[in-house]
Amino acid sequence: MTVTVNGAVRTATVEPRRTLADFLRQDLGLTATHLGCEHGVCGACTVLLDGDTVRSCLALAVHADGHEVTTVEGIAEPGEMHPVQSALWESGAFQCGFCTPGFVMTIYGLEQDARAGRPCPRSRTEIREELSGNICRCSGYQAIVDGAEAALTAATAGATGTAATTEDAR
Numbered sequence: 001m002t003v004t005v006n007g008a009v010r011t012a013t014v015e016p017r018r019t020l021a022d023f024l025r026q027d028l029g030l031t032a033t034h035l036g037c038e039h040g041v042c043g044a045c046t047v048l049l050d051g052d053t054v055r056s057c058l059a060l061a062v063h064a065d066g067h068e069v070t071t072v073e074g075i076a077e078p079g080e081m082h083p084v085q086s087a088l089w090e091s092g093a094f095q096c097g098f099c100t101p102g103f104v105m106t107i108y109g110l111e112q113d114a115r116a117g118r119p120c121p122r123s124r125t126e127i128r129e130e131l132s133g134n135i136c137r138c139s140g141y142q143a144i145v146d147g148a149e150a151a152l153t154a155a156t157a158g159a160t161g162t163a164a165t166t167e168d169a170r
Contacts, residue, residue: 001066005028006070006074014061034101042134043055048070075108091143091150094139103134106134127148
């Protein structure tokens with residue numbers, strides 16, 4: 001199969017039953033895609049496939065043949081943070097960091113939608129709903145929502161030229 005991962009074309013032979021998560025981690029060494037539940041429940045393995053968020057533990061690697069995959073390693077230059085990562089850092093969103101790549105990629109996908117002028121969550125309630133497929137066991141979700149809100153507000157402002165507002169109070 002041939003797949004573009006984080007902008008680089010990669011060719012590999014993979015077993016038909018190999019998951020995209022295992023391909024990324026074991027074959028390509030992109031270990032920031034974490035495996036938590038391996039049932040698609042926790043969201044730690046979230047990546048983008050052709051711009052859409054997917055649970056890489058549920059996707060087969062062969063389904064990525066001819067497509068583009070973006071992992072958390074591919075959203076910023078080495079040693080740099082993407083604005084989504086910076087917003088989460090500034091909000092103090094994470095403790096152990098195991099769930100971080102999945103949250104980052106989920107928010108990154110939403111941020112990319114906002115920058116492209118596609119519908120994006122604008123209220124904290126909508127943000128919570130979008131993040132409901134990601135589980136964090138050691139940190140409060142409030143700070144994660146704060147960081148997501150900051151990142152999405154900046155992205156929406158950049159796409160429309162105006163600042164986004166939230167509908168519901170903290």
